[in-house]
Amino acid sequence: MKANRRQFIGGAGALAAAGTLAAPAIAQAKPRVVVIGGGPGGATVAKYVARDAGGAIHVTLIEPLKEFVTCFHSNLYLGDFRPYDSITHGYSGLAKHGITLVHEAAALINPNTKTVRLTSGATLPFDRLVVAPGIDIKFDSVPGYSEKASEIMPHAWKPGPQTQLLKKQLDALDDGATIVMVAPPNPYRCPPGPYERVSMMAHVLKKKGHTKSKIIIIDPKANFSKQGLFSEGWEKHYPGMVEWQDPKMHGGLKEVDPSTMTVKTGLADYKAQLVNVIPAQMAGKIARDAGLANESGFCAIKPESMQSAKDPNIYVLGDASIAGDMPKSAFSANSQAKVAAMMIRGELAKSQTFPARYSNTCWSLIETDDTVKVGGRYEPKDGKIAAVETFVSKTGEDAELRKQNQAENMGWYQGISADIFS
Ligand code: FAD
Numbered sequence: 001m002k003a004n005r006r007q008f009i010g011g012a013g014a015l016a017a018a019g020t021l022a023a024p025a026i027a028q029a030k031p032r033v034v035v036i037g038g039g040p041g042g043a044t045v046a047k048y049v050a051r052d053a054g055g056a057i058h059v060t061l062i063e064p065l066k067e068f069v070t071c072f073h074s075n076l077y078l079g080d081f082r083p084y085d086s087i088t089h090g091y092s093g094l095a096k097h098g099i100t101l102v103h104e105a106a107a108l109i110n111p112n113t114k115t116v117r118l119t120s121g122a123t124l125p126f127d128r129l130v131v132a133p134g135i136d137i138k139f140d141s142v143p144g145y146s147e148k149a150s151e152i153m154p155h156a157w158k159p160g161p162q163t164q165l166l167k168k169q170l171d172a173l174d175d176g177a178t179i180v181m182v183a184p185p186n187p188y189r190c191p192p193g194p195y196e197r198v199s200m201m202a203h204v205l206k207k208k209g210h211t212k213s214k215i216i217i218i219d220p221k222a223n224f225s226k227q228g229l230f231s232e233g234w235e236k237h238y239p240g241m242v243e244w245q246d247p248k249m250h251g252g253l254k255e256v257d258p259s260t261m262t263v264k265t266g267l268a269d270y271k272a273q274l275v276n277v278i279p280a281q282m283a284g285k286i287a288r289d290a291g292l293a294n295e296s297g298f299c300a301i302k303p304e305s306m307q308s309a310k311d312p313n314i315y316v317l318g319d320a321s322i323a324g325d326m327p328k329s330a331f332s333a334n335s336q337a338k339v340a341a342m343m344i345r346g347e348l349a350k351s352q353t354f355p356a357r358y359s360n361t362c363w364s365l366i367e368t369d370d371t372v373k374v375g376g377r378y379e380p381k382d383g384k385i386a387a388v389e390t391f392v393s394k395t396g397e398d399a400e401l402r403k404q405n406q407a408e409n410m411g412w413y414q415g416i417s418a419d420i421f422s
Pocket residue numbers: 036037038039040041042062063064065068070071072073074075104105106107132133134135156157158189190193194197284285286317318319320328329330331332333361362363
């Protein structure tokens with residue numbers, strides 16, 4: 001416990017002290033890696049560089065949150081399949097790897113001076129910087145929506161209070177209620193996530209006997225991840241409760257109006273008791289402000305290393321990056337982080353490196369013990385991260401196989417959480 005306290009630095013005041021302490025550390029001429037963002041991408045890369053370099057590289061992780069609530073499995077929390085506590089993680093487990101944790105936000109990256117300025121004003125120099133801030137929500141991509149409107153019509157696409165608000169609203173509904181989900185356009189975090197969320201909402205309604213309730217999905221896409229599997233599952237478990245509309249059907253989303261709880265489309269105006277708006281997304285502000293993003297709003301990377309296409313001293317991981325065929329998922333971010341950690345140690349500690357290999361699997365729970373999955377292996381090819389092998393569950397599968405998928409899903413969560421946070 002005492003050792004942990006020495007490794008960890010909390011708040012601006014303590015960081016000022018760290019600033020004065022930084023000089024002797026620099027005198028030791030240890031290479032410095034600074035990581036922005038303590039999610040699956042950032043926390044994993046910080047751990048793997050620090051642990052595997054065995055003290056040869058100084059690693060600082062900048063993350064304002066003291067507790068990280070995972071978006072992954074937040075749908076299972078919504079569906080009453082796991083408690084909120086079980087998707088909440090602290091950072092104390094990372095201390096033993098010798099990481100310096102700074103609980104503040106990074107305010108500015110200066111690639112020329114190779115420094116990061118924190119909100120407190122303190123400046124951290126780096127030899128290599130890893131930028132893994134996740135996504136920002138493009139509130140203005142949905143007419144009528146705003147950050148303020150999200151307090152009434154939650155997006156719950158960033159974890160924490162938004163997820164809890166959505167859960168509270170779901171649990172308070174009466175039978176016969178209408179839920180409208182405005183689904184996001186590509187590319188977005190967790191391609192099957194909105195449709196797993198619909199399944200979990202339907203599960204909660206059905207369990208309460210609220211089978212007269214309805215969930216309408218207004219989708220800007222003509223198709224979606226694991227569509228056949230979800231459609232089959234909704235038909236089987238929640239007949240008549242889920243209605244998916246593509247742009248040809250709804251004729252375009254015109255506006256959401258939080259004051260009347262209405263979603264207006266070319267087809268109809270829907271008055272709802274719960275509206276879940278998931279807008280378009282972009283890389284976190286710190287990455288965009290540093291000029292790391294292109295016109296898509298996300299950051300191009302070199303597929304061999306996860307280095308930014310714009311600056312070889314900066315790596316970009318996870319949802320903020322453009323990772324070719326890899327979806328934006330925690331599994332992907334964790335996999336990319338391990339490649340980046342290996343390359344960074346290769347550059348700064350001359351350790352051996354191997355060609356980049358990535359992997360991903362996304363499980364989705366449709367109803368109790370009915371879980372489907374999609375995934376693949378990926379390698380650098382033709383200038384991008386390309387899928388070299390993919391797999392996806394099939395419709396009409398055996399119930400036992402679907403049950404096994406759910407056991408894998410729960411085991412994966414356990415394993416990846418430990419891998420990221422301890
Ligand atoms: P994040 O997890 O967003 O972490 C980024 C961190 O950076 C945050 O902690 C933030 O506080 C910090 N940060 C931002 N800006 C700054 C700054 N300026 N300074 C310092 N820190 C900063 N993935 C799966 O693999 N499996 C699933 O089943 C799954 N289910 C999902 C379900 C839902 C409903 C959602 C929304 C997502 C799901 N995902 C799933 C996706 C997964 O949560 C994300 O892909 C993953 O969290 C991305 O990791 P990241 O490290 O890139 O970003």
